[in-house]
Amino acid sequence: MKPVVAVTGAGGLVGGEVVRALERSGLEPRALGRTRFRLGEPVGEAALAGATALIHCAWDFSAVGRDDVMRVNADGSAALFKAARRAGVAQLVFVSSVSADPACASDYGDAKRAAEAACAAEGGLSVRPGLVWRFPPAGLFGALEKLAGALPVLPVFDGGRQPFFTVHAEDLADALVRALDWKAASFSEPPALAHPEPLEFRDLLKRLAARRGRTLATVSVPGGLAYAGLRALEAVGLTPPFRSDSLKGLLRTPGRIDAGPALRGGASFRPFLGERDRENGIIAP
Amino acid sequence: MESHDAVVIGSGPAGAVAARALLDAGAKVLMLDVGRTLEPERAAAAARLAAREPEQWAPGEAAALAGEARTDAKRPKLVFGSDYAYAGPREARVVQDGTNVLVSHARGGLSTVWGAALAPNPAAEFDGWPFGREALEPHYDAVAALVGATTQARPSDRARRLLSRHKESAAALAGRGFTSEPARLALDLERCRNVGLCLTGCPYGAVWSSERLLDSLKSRPGFAYEAGVRVRRLKDGAVEAEGRSFRAPKVYLAAGALASARIAAESLGLYDKPLPMLYQPYFLAPFLATGGGGDPEAERLHTLAQVFLGLSDPAVSKRRVHLQLYTYSAHIRTAVDDALGPLGRLVPGARRALLSRLCAVQGYLHSEEGGTLWMTLRAAADGGPAEVRLTAPPAGKRKAAVQRVLRALLAARRELGGVVLSPLARHGLPGDGSHVGGTFPMAARPVGPQTDALGRLAGLPGVHLVDGACLPSIPATTFTFTVMANARRIAAESVR
Numbered sequence: 001m002k003p004v005v006a007v008t009g010a011g012g013l014v015g016g017e018v019v020r021a022l023e024r025s026g027l028e029p030r031a032l033g034r035t036r037f038r039l040g041e042p043v044g045e046a047a048l049a050g051a052t053a054l055i056h057c058a059w060d061f062s063a064v065g066r067d068d069v070m071r072v073n074a075d076g077s078a079a080l081f082k083a084a085r086r087a088g089v090a091q092l093v094f095v096s097s098v099s100a101d102p103a104c105a106s107d108y109g110d111a112k113r114a115a116e117a118a119c120a121a122e123g124g125l126s127v128r129p130g131l132v133w134r135f136p137p138a139g140l141f142g143a144l145e146k147l148a149g150a151l152p153v154l155p156v157f158d159g160g161r162q163p164f165f166t167v168h169a170e171d172l173a174d175a176l177v178r179a180l181d182w183k184a185a186s187f188s189e190p191p192a193l194a195h196p197e198p199l200e201f202r203d204l205l206k207r208l209a210a211r212r213g214r215t216l217a218t219v220s221v222p223g224g225l226a227y228a229g230l231r232a233l234e235a236v237g238l239t240p241p242f243r244s245d246s247l248k249g250l251l252r253t254p255g256r257i258d259a260g261p262a263l264r265g266g267a268s269f270r271p272f273l274g275e276r277d278r279e280n281g282i283i284a285p
Numbered sequence: 286m287e288s289h290d291a292v293v294i295g296s297g298p299a300g301a302v303a304a305r306a307l308l309d310a311g312a313k314v315l316m317l318d319v320g321r322t323l324e325p326e327r328a329a330a331a332a333r334l335a336a337r338e339p340e341q342w343a344p345g346e347a348a349a350l351a352g353e354a355r356t357d358a359k360r361p362k363l364v365f366g367s368d369y370a371y372a373g374p375r376e377a378r379v380v381q382d383g384t385n386v387l388v389s390h391a392r393g394g395l396s397t398v399w400g401a402a403l404a405p406n407p408a409a410e411f412d413g414w415p416f417g418r419e420a421l422e423p424h425y426d427a428v429a430a431l432v433g434a435t436t437q438a439r440p441s442d443r444a445r446r447l448l449s450r451h452k453e454s455a456a457a458l459a460g461r462g463f464t465s466e467p468a469r470l471a472l473d474l475e476r477c478r479n480v481g482l483c484l485t486g487c488p489y490g491a492v493w494s495s496e497r498l499l500d501s502l503k504s505r506p507g508f509a510y511e512a513g514v515r516v517r518r519l520k521d522g523a524v525e526a527e528g529r530s531f532r533a534p535k536v537y538l539a540a541g542a543l544a545s546a547r548i549a550a551e552s553l554g555l556y557d558k559p560l561p562m563l564y565q566p567y568f569l570a571p572f573l574a575t576g577g578g579g580d581p582e583a584e585r586l587h588t589l590a591q592v593f594l595g596l597s598d599p600a601v602s603k604r605r606v607h608l609q610l611y612t613y614s615a616h617i618r619t620a621v622d623d624a625l626g627p628l629g630r631l632v633p634g635a636r637r638a639l640l641s642r643l644c645a646v647q648g649y650l651h652s653e654e655g656g657t658l659w660m661t662l663r664a665a666a667d668g669g670p671a672e673v674r675l676t677a678p679p680a681g682k683r684k685a686a687v688q689r690v691l692r693a694l695l696a697a698r699r700e701l702g703g704v705v706l707s708p709l710a711r712h713g714l715p716g717d718g719s720h721v722g723g724t725f726p727m728a729a730r731p732v733g734p735q736t737d738a739l740g741r742l743a744g745l746p747g748v749h750l751v752d753g754a755c756l757p758s759i760p761a762t763t764f765t766f767t768v769m770a771n772a773r774r775i776a777a778e779s780v781r
Binding site: 178255270271 | 413557558559560561562563653656657658659661676677678679680723726732733734735
């Protein structure tokens with residue numbers, strides 16, 4: 001019998017890719033989409049029974065406000081890890097984020113870090129992917145891609161020089177499957193899963209626009225001012241398209257990441273819109 | 286065409302030791318090397334010194350050849366005033382971003398500027414390796430014999446005082462996690478005349494370099510050496526160099542951690558993909574000894590490391606820290622004279638007191654404390670070796686670890702008999718100290734870029750990585766000694 005690997009967030013960008021990667025490597029994925037598991041809600045016994053490993057990809061982005069984000073995502077993840085251990089799941093892998101770096105100081109990053117601690121407490125391994133990209137675009141990357149294709153002039157914050165670390169969805173999924181063989185004890189901190197070459201936010205958007213044959217003009221907006229504006233909108237109960245917390249995470253990104261531990265563990269990361277994409281016609285030759 | 290059983294790429298410590306082990310096993314070996322040598326006029330001047338006893342040297346003759354004793358990160362040590370041991374960035378095809386990984390094209394590689402320090406990895410530091418200390422033990426012993434390991438080099442007056450201080454306070458030092466012992470060196474005591482030129486080029490060739498081993502191999506049947514060959518990659522069982530190609534059933538990659546990784550990666554076509562590289566966080570700090578001493582300028586001494594300090598304190602690092610104390614040398618004299626300026630001549634007593642007390646501590650930490658730098662290959666348009674771009678990992682971790690070590694040194698100032706001048710410490714960039722590797726780490730069950738216990742990559746049959754490029758981690762203890770022992774182990778076991 002093939003080992004069963006439970007995957008939360010299986011309906012999402014990363015989770016879906018992980019399910020396919022598990023199949024490719026001869027393991028049996030158990031896809032836990034939102035119908036079978038929701039963060040912050042009790043975990044059904046059947047979801048985890050008989051699984052040897054869990055890859056926790058789910059995250060609820062609809063939660064707003066620090067308390068809500070923490071309760072749903074951090075506490076919800078902690079409850080999931082406990083339930084997995086009770087069900088006899090041997091390996092836990094938690095999909096955190098490079099934004100969990102303490103320097104980022106966003107609610108999202110803090111909640112990810114709290115969930116990392118809960119995972120570690122159960123002997124699990126957390127990993128920190130960068131911005132996940134693929135074509136056709138999806139997730140946060142999809143939203144950025146759409147903006148780069150639609151707006152005439154794109155606002156960027158404080159010059160748009162914030163470094164981004166990108167990871168192709170397939171590379172990430174392959175790394176997560178490999179991570180099932182990694183020992184949490186051999187990492188002094190959660191390994192980063194991304195191409196270690198930083199890409200400026202501005203540059204990332206321009207490349208996306210260029211792929212659609214557009215030349216993108218960007219206009220710099222002071223980050224502090226934009227943050228105050230978004231906070232004001234949220235305070236009066238409006239939901240701006242871009243949350244103040246996401247902006248906070250965007251403005252404070254780690255300048256360098258250490259992808260070495262993952263690379264040494266057999267992970268491989270392609271560059272953002274690299275040669276292969278040219279060959280595959282994703283970008284114009 | 287003559288046929289060989291094995292091609293060894295590189296003449297540094299790993300290559301020379303591997304070649305020797307292969308010859309001992311009866312194999313016919315061809316060594317390929319860029320093989321740059323010291324400029325003939327400098328070599329001739331050194332030979333003139335070597336032909337006489339130091340008493341017969343003209344005043345200033347040796348100092349003139351040594352040139353200025355100043356440290357420079359890009360060329361940390363000169364040999365008889367020459368920087369031939371270091372390949373420039375253009376020539377090495379390396380672009381550095383916050384790193385300083387040195388490449389050598391010299392005959393003997395970076396061992397021509399080696400500190401000759403020998404300490405085996407402690408048994409506990411082999412976790413994550415596909416074998417334990419016991420597997421390397423016979424090779425450590427054999428290499429120690431080969432390089433003439435000794436703890437009997439005459440310590441300097443200052444070193445004697447420090448060592449006796451450490452002995453008196455051994456229990457207190459141990460309580461702080463420190464060990465102290467006379468340095469174990471690859472120094473030929475028969476040749477050594479204690480002329481204090483270890484760091485600028487020994488005319489008598491007393492400091493071991495793999496050039497010496499190479500010279501002894503040349504007289505052995507079955508050994509051939511070809512210089513002027515820069516290997517680009519291995520393709521379809523052949524070693525490809527600029528315009529030439531070589532064949533042998535087995536190939537041993539020993540071009541130095543960066544060059545070997547580049548050759549392996551280019552052979553596998555790993556262009557534009559980040560590849561990892563480990564390094565030991567490194568620092569160099571002044572250490573001011575307490576208590577009087579003689580005039581070091583009048584003393585006959587060697588200027589390699591005098592004392593090895595070990596630090597095992599979980600609050601500082603989970604891993605053992607290796608420290609080397611250097612006492613008076615021309616470099617220290619230059620540092621003092623630079624600091625004092627014309628004052629030095631006005632107050633010669635103060636200058637002498639400083640010269641006798643000022644030491645340098647060189648610190649090496651386990652690669653785990655440093656994070657991983659990464660390299661990417663870009664194919665060269667001219668068909669030559671690929672360009673390598675190196676990028677540093679976040680600096681916070683290594684800096685914090687070095688600070689913890691400096692604090693521990695300062696806290697032990699009484700027992701150590703001196704004060705480390707932490708604010709003047711030079712924090713090395715990733716790569717400084719030249720202890721790097723681990724791009725294709727050996728593993729019991731290799732996956733992806735990992736090699737097996739004999740340094741073999743799945744995609745490159747018959748090829749063994751034998752230098753730093755295959756180390757699973759880089760413990761703080763002397764890197765070169767472990768590289769040599771491991772190269773010997775792989776070479777010997779691969780032909781068994």
